[in-house]
Amino acid sequence: MVDRARDRYEIDPRDQIRIQREADAAGLDIVGYYHSHPDHPAQASRFDTERAWAGYVYLIVAVHEGKPVDANAFVAEKDGGPFQPEPLELI
Numbered sequence: 001m002v003d004r005a006r007d008r009y010e011i012d013p014r015d016q017i018r019i020q021r022e023a024d025a026a027g028l029d030i031v032g033y034y035h036s037h038p039d040h041p042a043q044a045s046r047f048d049t050e051r052a053w054a055g056y057v058y059l060i061v062a063v064h065e066g067k068p069v070d071a072n073a074f075v076a077e078k079d080g081g082p083f084q085p086e087p088l089e090l091i
Contacts, residue, residue, distance in 0.1 A: 032057030042070040049081035
């Protein structure tokens with residue numbers, strides 16, 4: 001969403017389909033998506049939750065003053081949420 005680029009992201013559905021086909025052709029699986037929350041906690045927003053698909057891991061990274069400071073992972077119980085925390089180990 002260009003009008004809310006500071007606090008929103010959205011992948012063009014055509015790009016999602018293209019990338020999924022490319023992954024399938026290469027024998028790869030898409031297991032999840034990630035994005036950052038600049039100057040906000042690494043928690044799923046309502047916008048994030050409403051657009052989530054079941055079966056994928058969503059990684060959200062909190063960025064403060066340009067540096068990553070926290071990360072959390074979530075899995076949607078069904079399309080559109082709710083999200084449940086997913087264990088995440090950073091190494």
